[in-house]
Amino acid sequence: MTPETPRSTLICVDNGGTLTDAIAVRGGRFFRAKAITTAHDLSQCFIESIAALSREIFGETAIERLLQETGSIRYATTQGTNALVQGRDKGPRLGLLLPEGMAATALLSTPNEQALFAALVGERVGHIRDDADDLAVIEAVNALLRKGCNRMVLALDGRQYGARELAFRRVFLRCFPRHFLGAVPLLLAHQLTDDTSVGRRTWTALLNAFLHPTMEHFLYHAEGELRRHGATRPLMIFRNDGNASRVAKTVALKTYSCGPRAGVEGARAYARAYGVSRIVSFDVGGTTTDISMAGAEVIDEMAHGPVAGVQTSFALCNILSAGIGGSSVLGWSGNGFEVGPQSVGAVPGPACFGRGGKRLTMTDVYLLGGWFDPETYFAGRLPIDRALSAQALHEHVSGPAKLEQDAALLALDDAYHRAMADAIAAHTAPARDTLLMAIGGAGPMSACSVGQLLGVDRVIVPHAAAVFCAYGIGFSDVRYRYEAVVGEDVRATFEALMQRAGRDMYAEGFELGGCKLMRSLIVDGQADVAVDGEHWPDTIRPDTRLRLEIVRPLQSFPVAEILAVDPHPATTTRKRNCLLPDGRRLDLPLYAPQELQPGAQGDGPALLEDAYTTARVLPGWRFEITANRDMLLQRSAH
Template sequence: MDTLINIDNGGTLTDICVWDGSSISFTKTLTTPHDLSECLFTGIEKASEKLYGRADTTRLLHQAQHIRYSTTQGTNALVERRGPMIGVITSVDGLAEQMQRDDAQAKLFDGLIGNRVHTVDAHADTLDFDIVQLVNRLTTQGAARVVVVGGDAEVERTLRNVLLRRFPRHLLGSVPLIYSWELAGDRDDARRAWSCVINSFLHPTMERFLYGAERRLKEYKVANPLLVYRNDGASSRVAKSVALKTYSSGPRGGLEGTAALAGVYGLPHALMMDIGGTTTDVGMVRDSEVAVLDRGAIEGVDISYEMSDVRSTGVGGSSVIAVTDGTITVGPKSVGAAPGPACFGFGGKQATITDVNLLLGVLDADTYLDGTFTLDAERSRAVITETIAEPLGIGLDEALIRMEQAFFTALAQSFSSWVESDTTLLAFGGAGPMSAAGAARRAGVRQVLIPRTAAVFSAFGIAFSDVGKTYEVVIDEATADAALATHNELLARAERDMFQEGYALADCETRWQLVLESTDTGARSRVPYAPGDDVEYPGHTLTLELTTTAPLPHPELAEQESVDETPAPATGTRRVRSAADTVDEVPVHVLEDLSPGHSGDGPAIIEGPFFTARVLPGWHFRVTSAGDLLLTDVG
């Protein structure tokens, strides 16, 4: 049972990538927002058909060591404010003000908390009565979950004991109570509170879907657990996952895949550009290491957890292209999978770059998604004429060129500030290969790498994850004894949690680090820690960090070899519009039919598995020894 199934559930398409111990196979299916388990199992069925020649979902599930799953559902729930009302009880004076120090915090506070925050005196003789009244007031205000924030862990334990006594969990209608210090060992009250609030908001959405998926898997008598892929690059069982760590997990998969390819290609500085249906996610890899923020941010609000440094912009294959005040704009609104772009034929009435590329000739109506989906050019033509060409008083052909240029510019703006002289852009996602050269040239990037697995690259990147846990606990006193006591506490937690994951801690890889946080600047650094070490670091607050990992099989990527270039054979031509009054007869190459070393110059179209790459004039393409596509700007 070496087979690992990796799934990345996006807003428009769901990607499935299967590693069977020796090779990778993959497929895609439309996301079904009304019932996400439908696209999950449709995708697994399609993957089984690719592997075995006929659909056999049961066989694939029973051969799988694990299914690792990443989803945008938490991200989407937060964007759409689709979650429970949150109430806050705190012993910290002025916490509400601390949580609204800028516009981003104030906006999120208004959307998730509003006026549902109350302060309690944890040392009052009337604490039991006071806290009961506050919980009752919050529930009357509509709070479905209550976050409890104590100024320190001891105060919070006091509040917790009272609340458990007054609101025992076994009573029907008991409101879920979430305690900030249990979620995050962070001395910053506002950041810790925000982490708990966002986690509480995301939890019901993630819980409903993931446990629903687990129940359907049990119908197939699947013994191995569903694993949730997290934004720290590791995976864990549904029951052992924190909802907050599912946020933006898909982009982390893309970054891990980028790091793997950067290593085998020897790329010192690589940027990923993952263009999905709704967003473009950009991140950085330097010397094969993923760029990570010590304190991540969600919608501009700092949280207590580490997160990969990913910038998301509302520019994707399904982003609405419109005319605003006489100017063509791209996103952030998206038509998603339903109704989708106009050319999908599901009733879409707004223009997207997918419609543009169909009418430009970049996409072929009959080969989209490897021929599993036929596009309707007439619907695209009608929508673009009505929403773009006529409002601007221009012809359709001119509108198409302007829309494409606006899309390239919007993409370039998403990553241009990170570009260096030796940057390589890794372009993937459904729309990435089509737009990479145009965006790269505008941003000053001269080399683009399009992986053979570009259409499912984030799912591919999940294949490099292991089962793992990371713990951070504040050390109350800067003494060796206090640090040792914290060490022993973390060790016990890790042994329990990894046992529940199915692994003995002795068989796992563990790393202990002391996190030093400057009391002046807040800057964090790490030093190795061993039990009994001296921990006196004046001017710093101390946190002990334990990372434990149970390794899973990873795909083995061959080192790149030099191959002689030969002209790439074309399977035909396609008429592609390059200007309002110019249509070129462009050669079409099929990546699956090309061999390492095959090369050519733009303009050209290269059809990959579930993606179309566009090579613009002035660009040279070459198939690498691994079968990936390398574009170089020689113009």
């Protein structure tokens, strides 16, 4: 083992619905690990994933040693997403204060908004006048408290709504001091966003208020677990805007759907490294396929991202989650083959897992087709049984459809990948020169099939494909953005924003001296003109806005410069008998990617397999190991 510089290791962990993925880099080498997600306590699988990393690195469980040699731990968690999807009846009872004359129905334009509002707020709605005195505030708050409110949101509209919300809070704190045991937290909507839409601003505040206590408890507990194991550096939370913050500086709503965003950040890093203008990634997990697009300098985003189906003030990646994954339920009906969207999840899991699951999944189909081997699946740590898969196939597909086993397997393989390709085409419409990226635990198995159906000639399978969202976390920085109307003195406005930036970065543990500054002026709400802080324009319109962006770069994962490498034939003595699309079963060459050097090439049909990833190379495709140790799959001339 190469001696390590103290705290040179970077660890990133992505908490998924079925598995928790972890990746570390030290001495230029990557180490990967997975742990079963413990839905009842996500901090348990978080620590177990780090323990698994230590076993990969040291050959034994040595969490304390690994943490002592780690400079940064960054974490993306599904806790917030789970809370909104599954735990709406377990969160805080929100109360909402609106300006007098504004009905709550103004926020409820869709059936989804109505259902979510009923679950989070219900009848706990009050109104307040701008000129409310102490008695009026006490009366309005007490009315909500009598209805069971234990967390409150104030969202005003009209001119200077922020100043008016602050004025209300001064009265509120005087009447309901924080030191009282029954003090109710109050969130002012304008403190999260200056979005001029009162609807989006209110929903953003409500959703954040709902998530705040859950995320606060969980993230501080996770950080406490790290400290219990000897960590001294703060835990950094990866956010859905692609950046990272300490727990104390993390906004709860920014943790929603942060894992998929990490995958997009990884794709953007690859677009830069490989010099391509557009990468379409499809991340195939157990339950869904997450589809997104990224370029070297751009990520496909929605300005007002939907959270739990409600439009908010925060931008979110434009990611389609299609109900197609390795654990999606496959079946047959009188109308043909069925693919998802139901999933068997990790428990009971596919039939072959032997955990009580009786439904057929694509994992079972691959096993029966010979692509998976029970001796090597999940590095041999997860036993799978062909007989159970065969029983599920006969019961749910081949029997009802009156098909032989192999014919049923090929038909299901085709239906599964057509559904996946149709979802990708509808979301991103890739062109022939698009570089597809196959990631996730099941993505590399689908790479060639999906590329062929989409008419795309190149698919890349990253070396960290099985833990790619965890990998993408490693390209985050600490970043803050501020805006203010310039007014009469642009320099004074700039200094005021710099003071805010200094406080925020100090709270993150950094000095301004190590940060990058970007300044720009926004004219008519559109033009974004970069300016030199030493040379401001002589004349500035009074409605011009000054934008300040400050970035503290963090340690990132290395991506090798993609250079031409000497091509040479890949060699192996291993074989595996697999069912090909033409119905033949042949012994195919089986390669271990970690044993192949950059430049190694081979023709399909073939298999490449390591502890966590199996990639199939179909007839008519070639593979090449790049300088970055990725698998580049290319379709032969046709």
